[in-house]
Amino acid sequence: MIERAELHDAAQKAFPADQLRPDRKASWDLIAEMGWLLLPLPEDAGGLGLGRDAAAAIHFELGKVLSTAPLLTALLTVQALAAADDLPDQAGWIERLTAGELVTVNLLPADLELTDSGSIRLSGTLPCTLDADLASHTLVVTGDLAVLVPLDGEGVALAERRLWDESRRLFDVTLTNHTVAPELVVARGAKVQTLVAHLESNLQLALAADSLGGATAALDMTVEYLKTRKQFDRPLAMFQSLKHRCADLKVQVSAAEALLWKRAADENASSVDFGALKARASDVYRIVAEEAIQLHGGIGLTEEHPINLFMKRAMLNLQLGGSLDTWRELAGRQALEQYAA
Amino acid sequence: MSEDTHLEALRGEVRAWLDANAPKTWREDYKAMNHAEFADAQRTWFRTLVEGGYAAPHWPAGLALGSGRSLAEQKVIYEEMARADTPRLLLSFVSTYHAASTFLECGTEEQKARYLPAILQGETWCQGFSEPNAGSDLASLKCKAERQTRDGREVYVVNGQKVWSTMAQYADKCLLLVRTSSEGVKQAGITFLLMDMKAKGVTVRPIEQIQGDEEFCEMFLDEVEIPVTDRVGAENAGWAVSQATLSSERGLTLMELTYKMRGALARIAELIRKNGLEEDRGVLRDYGQLVTRCDEACAIADQFLQNRIDGIERVGDASVVKNTYSRVLREYSLLGTRLGGIDEQYRAPIVYGDLTTGNWMADFMNSYAWTIAGGSEEVQRNILSERMLEMPREPKNWVL
Numbered sequence: 001m002i003e004r005a006e007l008h009d010a011a012q013k014a015f016p017a018d019q020l021r022p023d024r025k026a027s028w029d030l031i032a033e034m035g036w037l038l039l040p041l042p043e044d045a046g047g048l049g050l051g052r053d054a055a056a057a058i059h060f061e062l063g064k065v066l067s068t069a070p071l072l073t074a075l076l077t078v079q080a081l082a083a084a085d086d087l088p089d090q091a092g093w094i095e096r097l098t099a100g101e102l103v104t105v106n107l108l109p110a111d112l113e114l115t116d117s118g119s120i121r122l123s124g125t126l127p128c129t130l131d132a133d134l135a136s137h138t139l140v141v142t143g144d145l146a147v148l149v150p151l152d153g154e155g156v157a158l159a160e161r162r163l164w165d166e167s168r169r170l171f172d173v174t175l176t177n178h179t180v181a182p183e184l185v186v187a188r189g190a191k192v193q194t195l196v197a198h199l200e201s202n203l204q205l206a207l208a209a210d211s212l213g214g215a216t217a218a219l220d221m222t223v224e225y226l227k228t229r230k231q232f233d234r235p236l237a238m239f240q241s242l243k244h245r246c247a248d249l250k251v252q253v254s255a256a257e258a259l260l261w262k263r264a265a266d267e268n269a270s271s272v273d274f275g276a277l278k279a280r281a282s283d284v285y286r287i288v289a290e291e292a293i294q295l296h297g298g299i300g301l302t303e304e305h306p307i308n309l310f311m312k313r314a315m316l317n318l319q320l321g322g323s324l325d326t327w328r329e330l331a332g333r334q335a336l337e338q339y340a341a
Numbered sequence: 342m343s344e345d346t347h348l349e350a351l352r353g354e355v356r357a358w359l360d361a362n363a364p365k366t367w368r369e370d371y372k373a374m375n376h377a378e379f380a381d382a383q384r385t386w387f388r389t390l391v392e393g394g395y396a397a398p399h400w401p402a403g404l405a406l407g408s409g410r411s412l413a414e415q416k417v418i419y420e421e422m423a424r425a426d427t428p429r430l431l432l433s434f435v436s437t438y439h440a441a442s443t444f445l446e447c448g449t450e451e452q453k454a455r456y457l458p459a460i461l462q463g464e465t466w467c468q469g470f471s472e473p474n475a476g477s478d479l480a481s482l483k484c485k486a487e488r489q490t491r492d493g494r495e496v497y498v499v500n501g502q503k504v505w506s507t508m509a510q511y512a513d514k515c516l517l518l519v520r521t522s523s524e525g526v527k528q529a530g531i532t533f534l535l536m537d538m539k540a541k542g543v544t545v546r547p548i549e550q551i552q553g554d555e556e557f558c559e560m561f562l563d564e565v566e567i568p569v570t571d572r573v574g575a576e577n578a579g580w581a582v583s584q585a586t587l588s589s590e591r592g593l594t595l596m597e598l599t600y601k602m603r604g605a606l607a608r609i610a611e612l613i614r615k616n617g618l619e620e621d622r623g624v625l626r627d628y629g630q631l632v633t634r635c636d637e638a639c640a641i642a643d644q645f646l647q648n649r650i651d652g653i654e655r656v657g658d659a660s661v662v663k664n665t666y667s668r669v670l671r672e673y674s675l676l677g678t679r680l681g682g683i684d685e686q687y688r689a690p691i692v693y694g695d696l697t698t699g700n701w702m703a704d705f706m707n708s709y710a711w712t713i714a715g716g717s718e719e720v721q722r723n724i725l726s727e728r729m730l731e732m733p734r735e736p737k738n739w740v741l
Contacts, residue, residue, distance in 0.1 A: 223730050238733045243726035248664075250725055255665040258640035259633070276633045329622050331629030336619060339610035 003050060004057045004261075010034065011061030017217065020066050020306050021167050027069035028100070028134075036071065037098045040079045040202075045094055047082075052202070053264035056209040060260075063213025066167045066309055070102055070131035072206050077103040077139050080199050084146065084186040103148065104135035106173065107203065107320045112142045120145070120180040123155075125172050128320065132158050132171035137184075140175075141199075144192045148184040149175065165312035197271045203321050204274035208260055208281035211317045215253050215281075215288040218310040222246065222292040229297075242295060249288050256284045276331035278317075279324045285314035344413070352417050358393050359425040367428045368699050372690050376547075376555055380511045383432035384463060390430070391461050395422075397437050401445065405461050412650055416643075419597045423604030431556070432465060432508050438594055439586045440466040440516055443533075446585040447574050452535075456514075467512035469503040469536065469560060470583065476505070477720040479518070480527045480580070484562065486519035486534065488569065488576075495569040497521075497534060499542075499562045505714065509558035510547050512538050516586060517567070522577050533579035535571040542566075552703040553688075556710075587715070588659065595662050596646055599638040602666075602673060606632055608699060609673075612680045624680070631669075631676055638669045657729030660721035667711035667718060674708045677701035 014030055015022060031037065039054045041047020048054070055075050062071060078097045081087060097103060112124035122140065129138055137148040149156060155178035158171050187195050223246055226237035236242055263269050263277050289311035293300040300307050318324055364370070364386060371379060390396040394407025398418050402409025410418065430437070437460060444453050460466070475481040484501025491498070499519055509515065515536040522530030536543070542565040547555035574582040609628060618624045645662045648654045678685050678701040685702040712718040726732045 223732065227732065234736075235733060238735055240723070240735060243730075243732050244719065244722040246730055246732065247660075247722035247725035250730060251661050251664045251668075254661045255637045255641040258644040259637045262640040262643065263636075276629060276636075280630075280633045280637065325622075325626055328626035328629035328633075331632050332625030332627070333629070335606060335628060335632045336610050336613060336625070339607040 004053055007054055007057040008061055011058055015061060015065045015067065017064060017220075020309060021068055022065060024068040024070075027067060028071075031069055031071055031074075032100045037074055037078060037100075040075060041082050041094065041098070045082055045091075046098070051265065052205060053261060055202070056205050056260065056264045059206045059209035060213035060216075063210035063313075064217040066214065066313055068167050070104070070134050072203075072210070073104045073130045073135070074102055075206065076199060076202055077105055079202055080105075080139060080146075080195055081186065083198060084191070084195060086188060086191065087148075087186045088183045102131065102135040103137045103139055104129055104131050104151075105139045105199070106130075107170075108322070110140070110142070112140070112175070114142055114145070120147075122147075122149070122175045122178045122180060125174050127172055129158075129171045129173045131169055132173055133160065133169060138173055139186065139199075141192060141196055144189050146186040146188075146192050146195055147180045148186060149173075149178060149180070150184075153178060155179070163312075163316060165309075165316040167309065167313055168316060200271040200321075201269070201274040204271065204278040204327075205260075205264055207317050207321050208274070208278040209264075211278070211281040211285035211314065212253065212257050212260055214310050214313055214317075215249075215285040216257075218285075218288050218292045218307065218314075219246070219249050219253060221307060221310075222288075222295050225296055236295075245291060245295065249291055252284050253288060256281050270334065272327070272330045272334045275322060275327035278321060279327035279331070282314065282317040283324055285310075286318055289314040348413055348417050351414055352421060355395070355418055355421040356425070358395070359421060359427065362389055362393055363425050363427045371428070376510075380432055380508075383428070383430065386428055387430055387433045388463065396430075396433075396461065397441070399438075400441060400457075404457055412646055416596065416600075419600045420604075422597070423600040426604065426607075429601065432511060433460075434594075435468050435507060435512075435516070436460045436464070436466040439468055440514075442588075443516060443573060443582060443586045447533075447582045451570075452573065456535075464514060465508070465512045466514045466516060467506045467509040467538070467558075468586075469506055469509075469515045469517040471503065471505040473502060473504050473559075477717045479583070480531070482518055482520055482531065484517075484519050486521050486532060486567070488521070491566060494566075496566040497532070497569065497572070499534070499536070499565040499567060501562050503560040503562070504548075505557045506545075506560055507557050509538070509545050509560055510555070514538060515560075518579055518583055521579075528580040530577050531579040531583070532576050533573040533582040534567045535573065536562075536565065536567050540565050540567070550707075551709075552706040553690075554703075554707075595666050596639075596642040599635070599642045599666055599669075602670060603635045603639050605673075606635060609677055609680065612677065616680060616682070618680070627676055631672055634669045634672060638665050641665050655729070657725045660716075660724045660729075663711075663715070664718055664721050664725075667708070670708045670711055671705075674701060674705040678705045 014034060036058050038047045039050050043049040081093050087093060106126035107128040107130055110124055110126040112122055115121045126138060126140065132138065132151060135151055137150050140147050140149050151158060155176040157174045160169060160171050163170055226242055227235055229236050259277060260281060263273060292307050293311055296307050299305045374382065387396060395418055397405045397408050398410035398415050400408035441457060441460060444456050470479060472482050472484060484503060486497040486499045489496060489498050515538055517534045517536045519532050519534055520530050521532040524530060542563040544561040545558050547558045549555055613619060613624060613628065641662050645658055648658060681701040689700045689703060727734055
């Protein structure tokens, strides 16, 4: 775990806690410079060969500062393409991606229509495609096919959907009879399911790490506020009713974080396990953010004070990659199977 | 042999041993027992574990058959116990954890040599810490001990009352905290003694709990003589010794309990099937959430132990583990009670055994022991907010 500790340190230095929502372009340049795009790649592909927990450590730290950079999608797709040996010019893609070209992906399932009459054509909408304005392509998975779609290609339209959470940018990518180029096929058949499971697990882990980084920062900010704000001739932090609420939040954040690192290191964890982790982590984020605003009092309701930014991102994280209810249900089903009579 | 191969080999050994030796029908058996029969059944299971070498895996090497296990080995053992759904050792719990860790950390060589082997031979310890007016505020205890010479022997003469002493009615010995001085801060005048439960002047009265069990007792001490040699640590330095006693339960115990709780999720799966709720999405969601919460409790207990081993434990870490476990246990038993329906409302016979009795209403009621005993949830919140989050203490300007 030495490597992980070093990554936390490096990320905290690059993105200090007092600068929330750092500039998107400057962040992206800094991220490339730090070599974080190489983290999950195997060493023989020029990467650092680190485990899932390394990427999670970076997402955790970037979650603390409500990062605006497209690292979440970048790490997801670079990992996916590194695992996809059907892709012609795989090496070229990896080289370009680690140098800063971005391939994005939709973070909620798409409803696509596929026709194959010699050439494959796709129609439909890819919802919640993150950072599509910065990306050259998006990774599309449908049935037993995974392909790259150029975002400036024919039959491709982007529409930004403005969010309450302005630290992230989501787009609807609409495909109208878009013809897939054979050299952009990433995987076919059974390999697609492996790719999807991989992508799903990494997405859920990234969102969980982002959530708990954010929850940690929001709780820290709240405790600091209570220590400085005085009412009734005392700092608010001296009132037991408020202290106990902060203690309860600390317990929840700590326990969820322990699960995050344990699961990140667990090679046998299923994508449902990661989804359940994300559900819990984003729920803890929501609980902390809710309490944080309340504990800040009137100032917590203002746009001027940054605590509201955490709440907006927490609520978005609850939805991205599938909802709380979805993952809880799947986790329940999985456990029922595990304890089959 | 690599570490993994070694652990898998151990897992196989433990599993095979449990298959051959673990009581299979204990849930049903316990329900038909009276309190004394329950204590006997517990003694038998403990003796079996001692013979198998699994009674004290957490003790240092050389002290018992199977002691000196690494943390990873202990985990394997607990996981297998959870998997085999063995009864929890309520009766010998204070002996193997609290008493043992007190002797190991603070006892004289003589005390270690006398008491540790005796524990494995079945000598049972209880704890005389809490008092009617000193529960979570243990430093306020008043049970008084005076040093005297009686019949040529140096003794402490003890007078006072203790309460919430788990299984004291079956104990041979007691870890006793007494006040020997009222000078200085209230923690300063406390002394740690070892009391024989058969000594003259000791009266034990079991207290019936809300679920009908008699898990804890009150003790009345009237002119009880305790030899000065049965003191642990120096006179008036008992507070530090008691911290060693109590800290022993926070790591390994909670790891054992969380893994048991994780394993016992199978009991809720049984309920869901029994009620034909396999496709009820609301129930599946609640179950899925509980599964993740149990995983969380296991993860934080694991992390706590690892930090302790690495020497990086922080103040408040134990409180995080305790408050997590006790809350998840409440959620667990509440879901069981809910899914169990009206059946759980029919009163059961005594159902000792903490979270895994399978009588959900009893488990639900018993879960309160974890939010109250061993430093209430609220006391843990104070520790967390003041020590870990560094929020200021409340001013001490309260007057009666």
